[in-house]
Amino acid sequence: MSNAPLIRIFKASKRFTKGKETITIFENLNLSIPQGDFVAIMGPSGSGKTTLLNLCGGIDRPTSGEVHVAGARIDSLPEGALSKWRAANVGFIFQFYNLMPMLTAAKNVELPLLLTKLGGAERRKRVETALKLVNLADRLNHLPREMSGGQMQRVAIARAMVSDPTLLLCDEPTGDLDRTTADEILKTLQLLNRELGKTIVMVTHDPEAAKYARRTLHLDKGVFTERDVAAA
């Protein structure tokens, strides 16, 4: 794990305006996550965990402040450049998998590769490698509805990994799964972090899940507190 920060959030504030009301989610928030880290983010519902993840992934912008990720200041990138940046640097893993229901596992995993210049054969090879990585080499042609929740989430992990991004952002990746299946998914994430050096930021409500991370950050009322999960 190198010490250069992959994510650096500097004095970021996020406010939502609904009519006359303004809700401040956080103000002047600072965060630094080094390359190769595996961070769990916990906190009460509504504390802004998803919002933070969106900022890190270039899906949302802060009201003020700076967001630097993987060498780019993404809060000020124009929309088109931001799309390209996301395709090259970030893989997303969602609580409800977000697979395209009418596409097979292989076609779902291939989606990010369609944004590259790779040819069909090369794409096919990478899709197979990614699915092998999550132990689904035998499910290439299965549709999401023919798979279990755990299998669908593994397809989603393969999709997030296939274009080899440095950063994986996971929002409640095990929120919809039972304990045993959740543990399998978390072990897979751990493997990606330890063996392949992926930087992972994972939002979770589950303290058991957080134990798989290298460290846990608690977000509450717009402030981070770091606690040693093992000691908690």
Add this chain to the structure above:
Amino acid sequence: MSLASQIVTVTAINLRSIPQRMWVSLSTVVAVALVVAVLLSFLAMANGFQQTLRGSGAPDVAILLRGGAGAEINSGVSRDQLRLIEEAPGVVRTAEGKPLVSGELYVIVDAVKKASGTQANIALRGLGPEGFAIRDGFRLVEGRMYEPGAAEIIVGRSLLDEFAGFELGKQVRLGTATWTVVGVFEMGGTVFESELWADVGAVQSLFRRTNFFQSIRARMENPEAVSALNDYSQADTRLKLAVKSEQAYFADQAGGAGGFIQNLGWPLAVIMSIGALAGALNTMYSSVAARTTEIATLRAIGFGGIPAFVGTLTESLLLSVVGGTVGALLAYAFFDGLTASTFGGSFTQVVFSFQLTPELVVQGVVLALVVGLIGGLFPAIRAARVPLVAAFGEK
């Protein structure tokens, strides 16, 4: 990857998800199909009617009516005027020197429609001896010709098909007399096939209109001679008859009633289109709503907003084109070739058949495309603007 291939990918995903929204999608298809079917049925009707009337007139046959009469039914011509026209310049003569001029009487009689059993007006035409020489395409297909002066009629094929009681050999009561059907004629599906024909002398005496005609038809040497005859007629105070070519006469009548049908078809179709448009908008907005997570996920992965726009618009256009095609097929199956009769220009029934042409089908499909385009445009804009954070939204 180029924008084009992004568009292809996203559009394919979009279209393949249509079965998940089958019922709402089907409702749009049905609505558009109905609009197009209704429009095409009206256009086919107007077209068939106009084709029948236009096909009826020859350019070198002059039809003479009392000035200002407009149609045969309102006109009146005397025997003296008929004689003057027989002597007029430009009129074709037979080898024996007889001018090809026919004084004709046009009487409205009642008949019963086979299809509905209702009464309708049809025309009984009394023709002069040269009346047949003036009509191209006339063929007696059954029975024989009427005898001069006898209460005998021959019936047009279209009329025989549409109206009851005119079969060969039947006795028919027309006015106060009883007439016998002695023959059946065809004339290329023209208006004349919707008429009963008899000897003008018989019609004059049995309808008590001795020495009275309503129109004169004359075969002229060429189309130019028709307008020369008009000048000739206007210059003679004993005549003052309005002269038109038969072709121009029927074209005027076709424009009237055919235009009326057409003018009914488009407004009706446009009003129905507004309903179909509301349906299409509803369908497409619900499509975008159903695909919000999908679209946002693709955007998060790195796809652009334009493919989402194009995909949505394509879905809408596809549904409406399918609807338009179904509508055209319905119109073709139910209306093309369908025979109907309606009022012609002279308050009598003209039998014609609906004619659907490729040009009309194109008009129907264009209307469908317009509905699909407008119905898809605003939802497509919404699709392109789906917030990316929706990818992390609730299931």
